[in-house]
Amino acid sequence: LPQTTYFPRVPPSTLSFSQEPAPSPCVVDRARGCSKASLAPLSANFSACRAKFSTDTPFVTKAVIHMGIHKTGSTSVQEESRLKIDQLKEDGYDLPWDVCRNYGKKDQNHLLDNQLILTANQVNLATCFMNAASKPYFTRRYPCVPCLLLAGSEIAQRKRNVFISAEDFTLLDKDGLKVLFAYLSQWDDVTVIIYYRRYYSWLASNHNQKIKDRTLKDGAEKWDLTINDYIARHLSCDGTDYHCESYAYTYFVVKRVKNYFDNIVIMNMHDESKGESSESMFCHAIPDANQTCRAIRTAKKTSVTLNQRQELVYGDLVYGAIKAGLIEINMQDQLDDTIKAVQKYHEETLNLTSKDFKRACLDADQLALLWKKSLNFERALVELGMPSSGENALKADFDKLAKSTLCKLDVELTLQDEAWGSFFRALNDQKNK
Numbered sequence: 001l002p003q004t005t006y007f008p009r010v011p012p013s014t015l016s017f018s019q020e021p022a023p024s025p026c027v028v029d030r031a032r033g034c035s036k037a038s039l040a041p042l043s044a045n046f047s048a049c050r051a052k053f054s055t056d057t058p059f060v061t062k063a064v065i066h067m068g069i070h071k072t073g074s075t076s077v078q079e080e081s082r083l084k085i086d087q088l089k090e091d092g093y094d095l096p097w098d099v100c101r102n103y104g105k106k107d108q109n110h111l112l113d114n115q116l117i118l119t120a121n122q123v124n125l126a127t128c129f130m131n132a133a134s135k136p137y138f139t140r141r142y143p144c145v146p147c148l149l150l151a152g153s154e155i156a157q158r159k160r161n162v163f164i165s166a167e168d169f170t171l172l173d174k175d176g177l178k179v180l181f182a183y184l185s186q187w188d189d190v191t192v193i194i195y196y197r198r199y200y201s202w203l204a205s206n207h208n209q210k211i212k213d214r215t216l217k218d219g220a221e222k223w224d225l226t227i228n229d230y231i232a233r234h235l236s237c238d239g240t241d242y243h244c245e246s247y248a249y250t251y252f253v254v255k256r257v258k259n260y261f262d263n264i265v266i267m268n269m270h271d272e273s274k275g276e277s278s279e280s281m282f283c284h285a286i287p288d289a290n291q292t293c294r295a296i297r298t299a300k301k302t303s304v305t306l307n308q309r310q311e312l313v314y315g316d317l318v319y320g321a322i323k324a325g326l327i328e329i330n331m332q333d334q335l336d337d338t339i340k341a342v343q344k345y346h347e348e349t350l351n352l353t354s355k356d357f358k359r360a361c362l363d364a365d366q367l368a369l370l371w372k373k374s375l376n377f378e379r380a381l382v383e384l385g386m387p388s389s390g391e392n393a394l395k396a397d398f399d400k401l402a403k404s405t406l407c408k409l410d411v412e413l414t415l416q417d418e419a420w421g422s423f424f425r426a427l428n429d430q431k432n433k
Contacts, residue, residue, distance in 0.1 A: 068167030073277025
């Protein structure tokens, strides 16, 4: 953010992008440092601005901010918010990306540079509250779109509720959260929704997401980063360094957010009584979204889970065979075809599944530490009001995954099997004919 960020509060009919928006009394001044003592005048500044444009109609406006976290069904929630946008409007909720896209595709002041970034994932709004100096790569990749800030203020001016979903709010530091607090004071009530996934399961899903799209051009960071190495890296994280993905884990996000927001709803994705992610969000987490909830439940049979986990073992085995000199691959289409051939041989010829591969699991000390962290995180969040699915269920799930998902493929031992050695050599000979 610049030293001073303006959130204009002007009627939509007078909002013109042919000139700089007129400054308004709604101002957040980063130069003041936004100490906790200065939050009250900041909030009062927005309240005064809101009162200037208010009507006599008594109505409590709501801002609902869904912060994810990553790998808890956020993509499905965002897609449903796009599909059910009419029902959300009936429930009194507007979305900044929807308002912003009506302003036009181009403008002289670059408030809206690219229509394609106006998606239900409001990452380009979340980055408006990030320090570009500390997160240069991220803010360059997902630049702040000022139009989204303006659209939010227009929604508040019209006394409408707002729903904003972006997992990358979890990356905000204390300064970013202070500015977000001031911006959201344009609404009467603010609800922050943060989802919970068991720590060990979240790490496994994050690892899969990180490397599932690897290609032949990718280096060791993707091909040699096993689940074992990934978990070992995170066991030493204390949640203070955003370079470590655990910075964006539920426990640490809640710990930062609760310093500025009182109404934090922690949703346990393992609580099956609330339904899948979209149903739990629109029927249990968001206040008064009755029409949207009804539409979600009606369409539930046709709902699709997005951003799903991908099986990695077949690619791991092929990569191991390349390193062992059993097969030579120089092009991406050759790699893709070989992975498909390996999967077909394993599942159709050998009549086995990916679970039947030999695996190398975490050692006893690593498992003990991972279990301790996972248990302590859940207990701490339950104390803050999150519904518990039971520690017995937690332990049973951990013990199951400790022998499967939390283990890497033992490539060396698998390739020692003569059947696999013969398979790769025959495949290589066939390719070279």
